[in-house]
Amino acid sequence: MGLFDSLRKKKKQEDSVQEDSVVEKKQSVFEKIKDVLEVDLGTVEDYKTVPNNVDELKEDVYQKGLEKSRSNFSNQVNKLLANFRTVDETFFEDLEDTLISSDVGFEMAMKISDQLRNEARFINIKTKADAKNMILEKLTQVYENSGNDEDIKMNFSSKGVTVFLFVGVNGVGKTTTIGKLSNLYKQQGKKVLLAAADTFRAGATEQLVQWAKKSDVDIVTGKEKSDPASVVFDAVIKAKKNNYDILLVDTAGRLQNNVNLMKELEKMKNIISRELPEQPSEVLLVLDSTTGQNAVNQAKLFKDSSDVTGIILTKLDGTAKGGIVLAIREELSLPVKLIGLGEKITDLKEFNSEEFIYGLFKDLIEA
Amino acid sequence: MAFENLSSRIQGALKNLSGKAKVGENDLDLTLREIRLALLEADVNLQTARSFITSVRTKALGAKVLDGLNPSEQVIKIVNDELISLMGEEAVPLNKSDKIPTIIMMVGLQGAGKTTTVAKLANKLKKEENARPLLIAADIYRPAAIEQLKVLGKSLDVPVFDLGTEVNPRDIVNQGIKEAQKNKNDYIFIDTAGRLQIDEELMQELKDISDIAKPNEILLTVDAMTGQNATATAKGFNDSLNITGIVLTKLDGDTRGGAALSIREVTGKPIKFVGEGEKVDNLDVFYPDRIASRILGMGDVLTLIEKAQTDLDEKQAADQLEKLRQNTFDFDDFLDQLKQVQNMGPIEDMLKMLPGMANNPALANISIDPKEFAHMQAIVQSMTKSERQDPNLLSPSRRRRIASGSGRSVIEVNKLIKQFIQMRDMMHKFTNGKGKLPAGMENMLGDVDSSQLSDMFSGSGLPSMNAGGGIGGKVADLAMKRAWKKIQKNKKKRKK
Numbered sequence: 001m002g003l004f005d006s007l008r009k010k011k012k013q014e015d016s017v018q019e020d021s022v023v024e025k026k027q028s029v030f031e032k033i034k035d036v037l038e039v040d041l042g043t044v045e046d047y048k049t050v051p052n053n054v055d056e057l058k059e060d061v062y063q064k065g066l067e068k069s070r071s072n073f074s075n076q077v078n079k080l081l082a083n084f085r086t087v088d089e090t091f092f093e094d095l096e097d098t099l100i101s102s103d104v105g106f107e108m109a110m111k112i113s114d115q116l117r118n119e120a121r122f123i124n125i126k127t128k129a130d131a132k133n134m135i136l137e138k139l140t141q142v143y144e145n146s147g148n149d150e151d152i153k154m155n156f157s158s159k160g161v162t163v164f165l166f167v168g169v170n171g172v173g174k175t176t177t178i179g180k181l182s183n184l185y186k187q188q189g190k191k192v193l194l195a196a197a198d199t200f201r202a203g204a205t206e207q208l209v210q211w212a213k214k215s216d217v218d219i220v221t222g223k224e225k226s227d228p229a230s231v232v233f234d235a236v237i238k239a240k241k242n243n244y245d246i247l248l249v250d251t252a253g254r255l256q257n258n259v260n261l262m263k264e265l266e267k268m269k270n271i272i273s274r275e276l277p278e279q280p281s282e283v284l285l286v287l288d289s290t291t292g293q294n295a296v297n298q299a300k301l302f303k304d305s306s307d308v309t310g311i312i313l314t315k316l317d318g319t320a321k322g323g324i325v326l327a328i329r330e331e332l333s334l335p336v337k338l339i340g341l342g343e344k345i346t347d348l349k350e351f352n353s354e355e356f357i358y359g360l361f362k363d364l365i366e367a
Numbered sequence: 368m369a370f371e372n373l374s375s376r377i378q379g380a381l382k383n384l385s386g387k388a389k390v391g392e393n394d395l396d397l398t399l400r401e402i403r404l405a406l407l408e409a410d411v412n413l414q415t416a417r418s419f420i421t422s423v424r425t426k427a428l429g430a431k432v433l434d435g436l437n438p439s440e441q442v443i444k445i446v447n448d449e450l451i452s453l454m455g456e457e458a459v460p461l462n463k464s465d466k467i468p469t470i471i472m473m474v475g476l477q478g479a480g481k482t483t484t485v486a487k488l489a490n491k492l493k494k495e496e497n498a499r500p501l502l503i504a505a506d507i508y509r510p511a512a513i514e515q516l517k518v519l520g521k522s523l524d525v526p527v528f529d530l531g532t533e534v535n536p537r538d539i540v541n542q543g544i545k546e547a548q549k550n551k552n553d554y555i556f557i558d559t560a561g562r563l564q565i566d567e568e569l570m571q572e573l574k575d576i577s578d579i580a581k582p583n584e585i586l587l588t589v590d591a592m593t594g595q596n597a598t599a600t601a602k603g604f605n606d607s608l609n610i611t612g613i614v615l616t617k618l619d620g621d622t623r624g625g626a627a628l629s630i631r632e633v634t635g636k637p638i639k640f641v642g643e644g645e646k647v648d649n650l651d652v653f654y655p656d657r658i659a660s661r662i663l664g665m666g667d668v669l670t671l672i673e674k675a676q677t678d679l680d681e682k683q684a685a686d687q688l689e690k691l692r693q694n695t696f697d698f699d700d701f702l703d704q705l706k707q708v709q710n711m712g713p714i715e716d717m718l719k720m721l722p723g724m725a726n727n728p729a730l731a732n733i734s735i736d737p738k739e740f741a742h743m744q745a746i747v748q749s750m751t752k753s754e755r756q757d758p759n760l761l762s763p764s765r766r767r768r769i770a771s772g773s774g775r776s777v778i779e780v781n782k783l784i785k786q787f788i789q790m791r792d793m794m795h796k797f798t799n800g801k802g803k804l805p806a807g808m809e810n811m812l813g814d815v816d817s818s819q820l821s822d823m824f825s826g827s828g829l830p831s832m833n834a835g836g837g838i839g840g841k842v843a844d845l846a847m848k849r850a851w852k853k854i855q856k857n858k859k860k861r862k863k
Contacts, residue, residue: 096404097413102595106408170617170645171478171590179510200645202522203515210510224518255620288478292410292594294622315477318563324594343477343508 077102077135081128092117095135105327106293112138142330152335152351155281155309156246161239163247163272163279166312167265167302168286170253173314175204177286177340178248179211180348190245192217195235197228197268198252208250214345218244228252232268236275249280256301265306284337286312287325295324299332313351314340376405381443395427395442402446409623412598415453415632423449447659453628454655459637462583462611467553468501470544470580473614474573474604475588477561480616482512484588484642485556486519487650492554493525494648500554503543504529505536505576508560516558523647526550536560540576557582564603573608585610586639589626591618597626598633605634615653616642627658698755701787702747705740745773746783758784 080098085091092113099109116138125131156162164181166174178194185192194212196219198204205221212219220238222231232249239247251268254261272280285308287295302308313325316339325336336351380401384394399420406416426445463469471488473481485502492498502520504527506512513529520527528543540557547555557580562569577585587610589597604610613634615627618641631638638653747755749772754760761769761784770777 093400097407097417100404100407100413106404169592169620171480173478176509201515202518203511203513206514207509207511214510255617257621258619288590288592290476290590290594290596290600291592292597292622292625293408294410294592294620295594297621315563318476318565318596318600 077132081132086125091131102323104323105296105330107296108142108327108330112142142326151310152337154337157278157281161236161244161247161276161279162281163236163239163249163276165249165251165269165272165280165283165306166286167251167283167306167308168253169255169288169298170201172253172286172288172291173340174198174253174286175207175211175250176343177312177314177338177348178208178250179215180340180345181338182211182217182248183215183345184348185246186215186217191243193235193239193242193244193247194219195231195247195249196221197231197235198250199224199226199228199231200252204250204252228264229267229271232271233275236272240276256298262301262305265302269306282309282337283307284310284312285334286314289313289316290318291324293324296327296331299328299334303332303334308334310335310337312336312338312340316340317342317347376408377402377446380405381446384442392428395424398442399424406625406628409628410594410597410625412595412625412629412633415598415629418632419449419453419628450628450659451656454631454658455637456655458652458654459612459639460652461639464583467551468544468547468555469553469584470555470557470582471584471586472557472559472577472580472582473586473588474559474608474610475561476563476590476600477509479561479588479590480614480642481561481588482506482515482519482558483645484586484614484616484640484650485516485558486523487642487647488640489520489525489554489556490523490647491650493523498554499552500525500556501543501547501550501552502527502556502558503540505539505543505557506560507532507534507536507539512558512560519647526552536572537575537579540580544580555580564600564607570603570607577608584612586612586614587636588614588616589630591615591624591626591641592620592622593626598629601630601634605636610634610636612637612639614638614640614642619643619649698747698750698758698787701790702744705743742773742775742779743783746770746775746780749773758787 077098080094083094095116096109096113099112100106104112116134119138120134123130123134125134154164166178168174175198182192182194192215194208194217196205196208198208199222202224205224209219209221220231220235222228222234228251235247235249238244249268249272251265252261254265256262269280269283283306285299285302287298291298299308299311311325311328311334313336328334329336336356339349339351339356341347341349380398383398383401402423403416403420406419407413411419423442423445426449427442461469461471473485475481489498489500489502492500502516502525504513504516506516513532517527517529528539528546530539530542536559543557544555557576559573559576560569562573564570585608587601587604589601593600601613613630613636615624615630615638618624627638630636638655641651641653643649643651746769749769750761754765754769766777766780766784770780773780
């Protein structure tokens with residue numbers, strides 16, 4: 001109940017804040033329009049303020065875009081409840097559908113609705129609100145239970161080099177994430193080295209080199225189509241010799257069912273641990289938030305081959321909310337550590353589990 | 368391969384009906400519930416899954432009993448027909464312009480595989496039509512995206528037009544098209560940057576590019592692993608750009624591929640190609656009927672046959688057959704066969720295209736090391752000329768010599784020799800007309816020689832394919848009948 005209550009409280013607070021801010025916003029939009037109008041007629045000085053205002057207006061649009069996507073899951077549940085009459089088999093079947101179609105994961109959806117089927121016998125459910133609360137409580141409860149002892153912080157080595165190995169299927173955003181992360185650590189005053197161990201995809205090394213330039217960090221590269229393990233080896237040796245704080249290793253995207261490529265990954269990891277015992281500190285699975293049920297397979301197989309320690313959820317600025325990570329947490333107890341929210345170098349945030357679940361369920365909670 | 372998990376679930380659901388002389392409403396609903404869950408589990412969109420089930424139910428209840436089909440088979444047939452109609456009836460070819468150039472524009476989310484698909488498609492056109500495409504690099508946002516296209520262009524020997532990252536994509540496209548007209552390129556590919564369908568500014572850029580280029584084809588690239596969001600993406604892109612087709616990528620993963628089923632329904636636009644690997648020739652035309660039968664576990668016999676036809680040299684096969692008749696099939700021929708089979712792609716993929724095989728539990732965990740072919744080759748190549756022609760010469764000491772010569776163990780050498788002998792005997796039987804292929808196989812193969820298929824089996828040391836049985840067998844039968852019809856149709860076409 002703890003989390004559920006705190007979410008409620010949060011909603012209450014936000015609602016009251018929102019009411020105020022809506023009034024404020026209305027005013028400010030009005031002001032902005034007035035500003036713009038004045039500029040058209042006004043002086044050169046006024047003109048300087050326009051770009052700012054336009055930016056702000058744009059931001060409003062962007063916020064609205066996010067809003068649309070955020071309410072996706074909640075819409076589904078609300079739609080389900082709109083047809084609510086009594087708690088019967090049809091209701092639970094609809095619930096199953098709703099949960100699955102929110103990418104919560106098939107197994108998890110079945111589990112939740114089975115549990116609710118049992119529990120509903122003991123609770124007297126008459127109204128929509130009752131049903132809603134029952135569902136919500138269950139969801140938060142499941143979420144809370146699976147999140148025990150979760151380690152959502154990035155682990156650093158106490159002395160010597162810290163190595164992070166990035167793995168994932170093709171096109172999920174590994175290289176982009178490393179680019180963002182290198183900038184972050186550089187800003188924190190750390191000595192960062194990148195290893196471009198994606199020697200397979202055309203232009204991948206070049207892509208990381210450009211990120212290295214952008215965030216002003218060093219990089220180790222290899223020849224195209226050369227053994228990626230050799231790049232990793234060179235990078236580890238260099239990191240050791242020149243006392244780097246952090247080594248970020250980029251790998252080529254690979255589908256989890258490709259046995260040989262998964263073995264290649266294992267080899268890279270072994271080289272790191274051989275040269276630097278206790279490393280890599282983190283093996284991070286980069287996951288595209290638009291991925292469906294297949295994400296569970298990805299997590300399973302990557303965990304098997306390279307002992308993944310955490311997940312980075314990318315492309316959360318789209319319309320998908322990555323509900324599948326709930327299933328991954330539940331089944332494999334892999335925590336999400338970072339989230340990617342866009343293409344800018346600063347669009348990488350630490351994962352806040354409460355906020356994430358709040359985002360998923362927000363519109364369902366009634367204060 | 369994709370769709371397997373989906374197919375095993377749907378087949379499981381249909382098993383409930385097998386052997387029933389009468390399918391009541393209750394049985395049907397139970398089965399349909401299973402199918403619905405299977406679809407949802409495979410990432411098929413909720414709305415799509417629901418309407419699919421409703422229409423199967425209406426048709427199944429109102430269906431007249433057809434000749435030669437029992438009620439359960441009939442339900443399967445309805446599911447199959449509905450699957451096909453869901454994915455589009457027929458393969459849709461690329462839109463082409465009356466006069467050159469044909470302009471093809473690629474759009475999609477980040478990381479869906481646009482650039483890779485451009486390279487694959489350009490390669491396909493080059494190979495099949497001797498096309499001279501020009502690739503326009505219009506992704507100025509992602510670091511090194513242009514570089515990626517250039518490297519791919521270079522490896523395919525296809526020119527790439529770019530103006531660096533400082534120029535507006537609209538101008539790049541404009542100038543690129545002029546360049547193509549000057550050089551008389553017959554195809555133009557526009558590789559755009561990945562973007563979210565809700566990013567209004569970047570979507571406007573695409574609209575502008577589309578206005579400038581007036582492309583004959585706007586292909587939306589979609590990652591086959593996408594979940595429920597696939598429909599939102601497809602709808603977003605379609606609403607603002609009016610796309611003309613879809614390319615489904617990364618289908619070589621273990622995704623259930625449900626996206627394929629829903630996107631077509633949501634956009635009404637055909638899936639034209641599927642990407643199934645990282646190599647530049649891993650791009651196939653999307654055949655809805657073949658995928659439907661793969662989902663139902665009927666196998667994808669047609670694709671297999673087509674592969675066999677293009678990749679197996681017919682004359683060579685005929686020569687070998689002649690040799691076999693005289694029982695002179697030797698290790699050189701064996702090696703030759705291996706190479707030809709190898710050219711067709713990973714053996715486990717091909718096996719799964721056969722009816723009843725996709726679901727064979729014995730095959731579920733099988734993975735044949737591609738190196739195994741290389742090992743076999745090494746063993747044969749370590750034999751002397753006379754040994755290759757007469758396996759009876761292979762005494763234990765010779766086998767030891769071959770083992771050390773090829774760097775394999777004696778056990779492996781023995782295994783290979785045993786396989787060779789099995790294969791020779793089996794082929795001998797077939798050519799003398801005593802062998803038995805699984806029912807229907809002989810007819811169906813028509814102009815492909817049956818021995819080619821059968822030796823693929825013995826060559827890989829797998830049990831023959833009487834597996835499947837039960838419902839699988841019946842389903843397979845259906846597939847065979849259809850395949851046979853199609854072959855006859857093709858034959859007629861050729862004669863005209």
